[in-house]
Amino acid sequence: MTPPVDPSLNRRKLRLALRQARERTGLTQRQAAERVEWSQSKLIRVETGTVSVSVSDLRALLALYDIDDPDSVHQLEEAARGSKGPSWWSRYHEVVTPQFAQYLGYESAATSLQTYHPIVVPGHLQTRRYAEALLAPRGLSPERTERVVDLRMERQTRMFGGAASPDATFVLDEAAVRRQVGGRDVLTEQLQQLLDFGAQDRITVRVLPFEAGAHYSTLGSFVLLGFSDDDDLLYLEHAAGSMTGGEDLELLARYQECFQTLMELALGGTESLDLIGRIMQDLAAR
Structure with a gap:
């Protein structure tokens, strides 16, 4: 629904x-x-x-x-x-920073999403067990961990569960699809979910292979949001989060160029899903 x-x-x-x-x-x-x-x-x-x-x-x-x-x-x-009332993420207020809440508002309205992740599978695509394993080293209470994971799962459903889902392109570093977050079983389940998402019409999953070398965003992940009626927006993902749009066009342009470079360096769509499938086979053979 x-x-x-x-x-x-x-x-x-x-x-x-x-x-x-x-x-x-x-x-x-x-x-x-x-x-x-x-x-x-x-x-x-x-x-x-x-x-x-x-x-x-x-x-x-x-x-x-x-x-x-x-x-x-x-x-x-x-x-x-229809403008009255709290946003859907307000019920997670204890785990959502004001900066991230502002970002979620923009993300909910975006018609396109382009993102690169060098370390782990992004929250948009995570399974519940993968998200729980990723949060485990942070020492959060079980209750807080559950709330963060619930937020990610609802965000995922809202983004991809309706007819108005954005055109989403995810470039994942090869390290992100090989790192055994939670162990082999959890990673295998996560990789299968990447294959399932990658088979959907409006979702593209690409893998940046190890041999691609260095590039502008080697040290961090970022998200580019596109809108049909407003300026594009850049979100840099770090501890505090950072957003920029029309007020810093030079930085926005650098990351737009960076994403195009990443797309040129990444494996093609079919090759990327084939690599993910081979990694799953390797995990099953161990």
Whole structure:
């Protein structure tokens, strides 16, 4: 069953539409806020998608921006009604940092995802047992480990379980598909899941072989999110997490170029899945 539209997606729809409408009128945020007798901070929160929008507040902005097309008004009013309430990940608040919560909001709206992982299988594709084994050395309590794993499993279902799933490309270093996280049985199960995901139409799994040598992102993983209605976004995965979009176009461009290089260096789709299959056979033979 396709998950319901998350409130964060409706807030994002409103954020983009209202910001673009204001810019078309030539009004600054301060000028627009003064015209509807709001504080500037309230308008900023609406345009960043961090708060829901009431239908009455929306109508005040639509009147200011001369938006009166019935279909457009109806769609935006429905988005306003659907913008209330917590996002799906809010129930995992004890294990989700504010930075990662912001990223999840963007990821939920992305139409494409491109990512490279040099060490382990990414959370998007992990089995439950692999995720548990990966977290074991961190010394987390059993309860916290379960919550983190539950978050990953729900994220995976939401990303790939519906008709609106993004076009996702995963480049995994050969080390990631050979490292025996959890032992042979756990890795075998994980590799089978990679094969299953790799067989889906909108998911591509590629392996970067050892002989590929060094490249720009040898030392870390990253995610590139693409949108049909907004700028691309780069997420660098480390302890604190880091996001950049239009505010650092040079860094974004470097990682976009890096991903293209990785795709050129990686094995082809069929070759990658064949390698994963051979690694599984090697594990079974031991």
